[in-house]
Amino acid sequence: MKLRVGMGFDVHPLEEGRNFYLGGVLLPGATRGAVGHSDADVLIHAICDALLGAANLRDIGFHFSNSDDRWKGMDSKFFLKEVTRMLDEKGWKISNVDCTVCLERPKVNPHIPDMKKALAPLMNISEDDVSIKATTNEKLGYVGREEGVCSYAVALI
Numbered sequence: 121m122k123l124r125v126g127m128g129f130d131v132h133p134l135e136e137g138r139n140f141y142l143g144g145v146l147l148p149g150a151t152r153g154a155v156g157h158s159d160a161d162v163l164i165h166a167i168c169d170a171l172l173g174a175a176n177l178r179d180i181g182f183h184f185s186n187s188d189d190r191w192k193g194m195d196s197k198f199f200l201k202e203v204t205r206m207l208d209e210k211g212w213k214i215s216n217v218d219c220t221v222c223l224e225r226p227k228v229n230p231h232i233p234d235m236k237k238a239l240a241p242l243m244n245i246s247e248d249d250v251s252i253k254a255t256t257n258e259k260l261g262y263v264g265r266e267e268g269v270c271s272y273a274v275a276l277i
């Protein structure tokens with residue numbers, strides 16, 4: 121059996137008065153939210169790139185271009201479902217994903233169980249195979265200044 125690993129990284133700016141979608145969940149009480157062509161779910165985008173990378177299927181921008189009106193305001197859960205389908209078509213099964221979100225606030229930790237619950241079925245894996253971690257950037261750089269949010273992910277298929 122062949123195993124392959126992939127990594128993904130994504131970043132989005134944060135703006136006042138925007139909904140904040142993260143890990144397939146709308147973060148309650150967030151005063152700033154991520155901005156992008158789709159719903160700007162940085163965690164899902166990083167996972168998609170990790171999975172696509174593991175299967176050597178290019179990247180999320182290649183399949184879902186941010187200049188394509190079809191994906192404007194799109195729920196990123198759709199992208200993850202599609203990526204899972206693409207892997208399935210090539211005969212790959214997802215083993216596990218591990219992610220880290222870098223965000224100054226709000227606190228991500230209380231929402232991680234809901235994110236795992238939202239994401240696991242999209243990848244046809246159990247919640248135990250979805251690890252989500254969160255860290256602040258110790259007030260350094262664009263994350264520290266609350267100008268943006270970024271996420272890393274690795275996936276084994």
Ligand SMILES: [Zn+2]
Nearest residue numbers: 130131162165
């Ligand atoms: Zn993105």
